Amino acid sequence: MVTAMKESRSDKLFLVFIYLFLAAALVVVLYPLIYILSASISTPKFVSSGEMWLLPKGLTLDGYKLVMQNPKIWIGYGNTIFYTVLGTSINLLVTLPAAYALSRSDFIGRQFIMAMFLVTMFFSGGLVPSYLLVKELGMINSIWALILPVSASVWNIIVARTFFQSTIPKELQEAAHMDGCTNMRLFFQIVLPLSAPIIAVMALFYGVSHWNSYFSSLIYLNDEMKYPLQMVLRQILVLQEMTAETTGASISGDIAAAMNNKAEIAALVKYAVIIVSTLPIIVVYPFLQRYFVQGVMIGSVKG
Structure with missing residues (x-):
């Protein structure tokens, strides 16, 4: 008892x-x-x-009605979904194989490669060299300028590598090799099915990052038809601020009233777009929460 x-x-x-x-x-x-x-x-x-x-x-509900009627918002919504899905897929295709390779003790040169990766976490060329590189590669005003420069995160590679080291038994890999399993088949048919938690964690990290990103599109995109939703929301916020400043100036009553009306419309749309833009993340997160907690805890406790 x-x-x-x-x-x-x-x-x-x-x-x-x-x-x-x-x-x-x-x-x-x-x-x-x-x-x-x-x-x-x-x-x-x-x-x-x-x-x-x-x-x-x-x-x-006028704000939501205006959102539904604004084609720019829906175009931005579609662009954001496309950028997020494509960008997250590329992130996973780069991060998971790199992390698994670096987790293998028989991978020659992994310490040196890992050291080179870590250098990039502390030293960067900055915005101007990055812009010049993207420009020389001919990616200005294209979706690749938003996706390829951030195709992998060193921090996420480290987290995924720690997960592979602490979760995938070395004896399982040795048994697979004894049965004639190649490294490629081992990775896709054995390692990945056992790595659902870390895949969910990486997908959530990268997906949220792509969904909320606006600075890259501000720097590299010139065509409004390619703007993501966050850039459309930024334009609404800038319009509201400019309208508020202009309304406070000494202008005629009719013009001031019209500008104030535009400011109210922008405020309505602003809050409605914030709700609409965060809904997908709110909806997806509960399905990934179980994997998210499991993946992060395994990597942190045993790493």
């Missing part, structure tokens, strides 16, 4: 502190999400005046 240990007063106080701290952290995390959701379905004047600070006020 197991007797439960009686908690001391200090243990109870510590537990209360933990609960209070977690409750405060929950409020800090949830408030921006609730605010954005409420602002997306509230009348803009209540949002801009500060009357709406938590719950919706003056319910309206």
Whole structure:
């Protein structure tokens, strides 16, 4: 019979502190999400005046109607989905084989290659050399300028390598070789099926990075038809800021009213687009959470 240990007063106080701290952290995390959701379905004047600070006020779905009717947003949405799927696929095709090769103790020169990889984490050519390289390769204003320069992350390669080293038994590899299995077949038919957690982790890391990326498109893309959704959202934010500044200037009442109306429309679309743009990540994450936690913990504890 197991007797439960009686908690001391200090243990109870510590537990209360933990609960209070977690409750405060929950409020800090949830408030921006609730605010954005409420602002997306509230009348803009209540949002801009500060009357709406938590719950919706003056319910309206005009923002979502404008999003549905704006072709630029849907084009940006399609571009983002395409860039994310293609970019994540290329990331996995580069990261997983590289990590597995570096995890093999019989791979000659792996220490030197790993050292060269680590150098790139601390030293970089910078933005101007990167732009000149992309330009010389003829990738300006193309999707490859957004995908190929970030086709692999050294940090993710290290995480995946640690997973392979700590999870795939060396005896399993030796047994496969004794049965005549080649390295290529070993990787695709044995290693990858056992690596679902780290594949999910890498897909989530790379996918979120591609989905939220806008700086590369700002630098390398000139055609608005190729803009991802984040660039479209940035244009809306810039338009709203410029309109707000112009409205504050000394201009006629009619023009000021028109500009203020445009600012309200931009605010409506801004919050609606934020909700619409984050939905895919929110929907996908619960399906990957189990693999995500498992993959990260294995790599961190045993690495």
